[in-house]
Amino acid sequence: MKTIKNLFFLLTFSLIAFNCSSDDDNTTDDGGDSNELILKSGILTADETWTSNNIYLLNGKVVVNDGVTLTIEAGTIIKGAEGQESLASALVVDQGGKVIANGTATAPIIMTSELDNISFGQNTGTNLNQNDTGLWGGLIILGRAPISVSGDVETAQIEGIPATEPYGQYGGTDANDNSGVYKYISVRHGGITIGSDNEINGVTMGGVGNGTVIDHIEVVANQDDGFEWFGGTVNATNLITWGNGDDGLDADQAWSGSVNNALVIQGSESGSALELDGPEGSAATEDGYTMSNITLIGDPTTSSYIADCRDGLIVNLNNILVYNFGTESTVRISGDDSHTEFANDRLAFSNWEIILPTGVALEDIIQADANQTKFTDNATAITETQASTGANTSVFGWTYAASQNAF
Numbered sequence: 344m345k346t347i348k349n350l351f352f353l354l355t356f357s358l359i360a361f362n363c364s365s366d367d368d369n370t371t372d373d374g375g376d377s378n379e380l381i382l383k384s385g386i387l388t389a390d391e392t393w394t395s396n397n398i399y400l401l402n403g404k405v406v407v408n409d410g411v412t413l414t415i416e417a418g419t420i421i422k423g424a425e426g427q428e429s430l431a432s433a434l435v436v437d438q439g440g441k442v443i444a445n446g447t448a449t450a451p452i453i454m455t456s457e458l459d460n461i462s463f464g465q466n467t468g469t470n471l472n473q474n475d476t477g478l479w480g481g482l483i484i485l486g487r488a489p490i491s492v493s494g495d496v497e498t499a500q501i502e503g504i505p506a507t508e509p510y511g512q513y514g515g516t517d518a519n520d521n522s523g524v525y526k527y528i529s530v531r532h533g534g535i536t537i538g539s540d541n542e543i544n545g546v547t548m549g550g551v552g553n554g555t556v557i558d559h560i561e562v563v564a565n566q567d568d569g570f571e572w573f574g575g576t577v578n579a580t581n582l583i584t585w586g587n588g589d590d591g592l593d594a595d596q597a598w599s600g601s602v603n604n605a606l607v608i609q610g611s612e613s614g615s616a617l618e619l620d621g622p623e624g625s626a627a628t629e630d631g632y633t634m635s636n637i638t639l640i641g642d643p644t645t646s647s648y649i650a651d652c653r654d655g656l657i658v659n660l661n662n663i664l665v666y667n668f669g670t671e672s673t674v675r676i677s678g679d680d681s682h683t684e685f686a687n688d689r690l691a692f693s694n695w696e697i698i699l700p701t702g703v704a705l706e707d708i709i710q711a712d713a714n715q716t717k718f719t720d721n722a723t724a725i726t727e728t729q730a731s732t733g734a735n736t737s738v739f740g741w742t743y744a745a746s747q748n749a750f
Contacts, residue, residue, distance in 0.1 A: 378463055386510070387411050387440075395419045395450065400457060401432040401479070406510050409439030412523070418450035418464075422457040423479025423533065429505045431535035433480030433543055436522055437510045438487050438550075446527030448559075448741040454482060455531040467746055471532055473586035473610060477566035480543040481533035486522045487515030488552035490574025491597035491622035498550075501573065503535075503543035513549030518576045520552025527559045529743055534566030534588060542567035544593070545584065551577040553600060561742045562587065568618075569607070572598040574627070579603075585744040586610035590618040592634070594658075597622035599630035606734045608640045608749050609668075615648040616641065621655035621680065631657030631689060638733035640750060641668030643700065648675050649708070655680030657689045664733025666698035674718065676711040686714050695722035696732050 377396040384402040390411055393399050395418035402424045407413045413436075415421070423432035434454065436442050446452040455461060456478035461468035471478075485501055490513065492499045497514055504511035530545045537543070545562030550573065557579040562569040569584025574596035582605040584591050591607030593615075607616045616639040622628045637660075639649060649665055649672050652658070674692075676685050684690040695718075697708060709718040739745055 387413060390414075392416065393419050393421070396463070398422060398463065400424055401434060403430060404433050404435050404504070404508070406435045406437050407440035407442060409437055412441045412443060415442060415444040415452055417445060417447045417452065417527070419452050420461060420463070421452070421454045422459065423454070424457050425478065427535060428537050431480040431537070431543060433483055433503070435483045435504065435510060436485060438485050438512060438515070441521065441523035443524050444526065444528055445524055446559075448527060451527040451529050451741055453529050453531070456533070459532065467743055473564045473747070473749070475532050476564045476586070476588050477534050477536070478532040480535050481545050481547065481565065482530055483543065483547045483549070484522050484525075484551050484555070485511070485513040485549045486551040486555065486575060486577070487517045487520040488550045488575040488577070489516060489518060489627055490514035490550050491624045491627040492574070493623050495624040495626050501547060501549040502541045503537055503547060505537065514574060515550060517552055519554045520550075521554030522551050524556040525558070525560060526556065527741065529561040529563065530565070531563045531743065536566065544568040544571040545587070546570050547573070548575055548577055549573040551575040553577055559738070559741070561739075561744065563743050568593040571595065572600070574598055576600050581605070581738050583739050583742055583744055584608070585749050586613070588612045589614040591616045591639070593618040594632060595620045595623070597627035597630060599627065599632050601633040601635070602637070604636045604734050604738065605634070606638045606640070606736055606739060606750060608744065609642045609645070609647060611642050611644055613642060613645065613647055615651040617650040618648070619650060619656050619658055620653050621657060621684075623654070628655065628657070631659065633659045633661065635661040636732070636734055637662070638664045638736065640666060641672060643667055643669045645669055646671035648673060650674045651677065652681055652690055653677040655684055657684055659691050659693070660695075661693045662732045663695045664730055665695065666727070668700065670700045670703050673708055673710040676709075682712055685711060685717060688717070692718050692721045694732055696725045696730055697722055698727055699724050
């Protein structure tokens with residue numbers, strides 16, 4: 344993580360410049376006068392609205408409780424306070440809670456660090472960039488859709504929230520569960536590590552149902568994954584992640600939704616562009632998922648996986664454009680159970696186009712014990728001018744990544 348220096352003055356100035364107010368755990372105040380810095384903390388127990396004429400500072404976890412709806416206006420700026428491990432700030436939508444966040448292309452909702460000097464009416468600040476990661480937590484959405492975890496239990500505690508907290512459970516039996524609407528949201532500079540294999544992602548979705556709308560979401564400079572699904576059935580469209588410290592799109596626990604139109608832009612610290620896992624328990628093993636119209640842009644200085652397919656994964660990966668990866672980057676099929684699904688065409692690839700690194704052949708891309716032709720027969724080596732598949736990147740013109748010419 345890039346070290347942030349000399350920002351104490353900026354933060355102090357911002358706190359003096361704005362008239363601050365604070366909410367107790369049970370507060371329902373929706374903001375007050377214009378151009379305030381509104382401090383939010385604890386559990387929201389009644390409906391409220393966050394407005395674009397104020398900036399909201401998350402002091403620790405702010406939890407949208409069961410039965411509560413938080414409405415966030417287009418153009419609203421939300422900042423996360425500093426705090427490591429269990430003290431990390433995050434916006435958590437608990438099971439039964441809803442967020443209605445209808446941003447627009449001209450007025451996106453921006454979630455960022457308190458160290459970001461972005462202010463009212465702006466879409467970008469000037470003092471942070473894609474290398475500034477782990478400065479706060481992120482967005483965590485928890486629902487009651489099915490998951491597949493060890494022991495076939497119905498619910499589990501989401502990563503990124505300590506088990507001692509009274510919220511954080513996800514999973515259930517309602518595939519149509521509705522956690523709200525999330526449109527035109529940019530999540531920046533987050534991703535705190537709680538412990539080993541226990542991090543806050545840019546956007547974490549645990550057991551989120553297909554009644555939830557996930558559309559036009561950007562994650563920039565997250566220390567862990569850009570987007571991660573833990574089971575659930577939610578569908579997502581028009582996703583972009585840039586400079587993630589670990590994986591771009593990460594799916595676990597037999598998620599059975601879909602992604603349509605996504606762009607992953609790797610950085611020098613990134614892990615796999617796609618990290619795709621199957622079920623952890625016996626439940627939901629017959630429900631796969633689909634990812635279509637995806638562009639994966641690598642970093643040639645790394646050996647990160649293009650896609651890492653593991654744990655008996657069942658998936659269709661369609662219309663994928665891959666370029667700018669290093670010579671050692673591969674699509675890996677890992678484990679006997681994944682090789683079985685690969686052989687049975689339930690881990691399937693179609694219409695991949697790859698701009699190969701110099702000296703690398705198409706058959707070098709697939710890392711599998713057998714059946715390599717199931718990949719190579721569905722992939723084509725191309726030059727840049729021949730690309731005809733992948734994401735429609737024109738829909739990402741509203742993003743911070745576009746403003747920085749990241750693609």
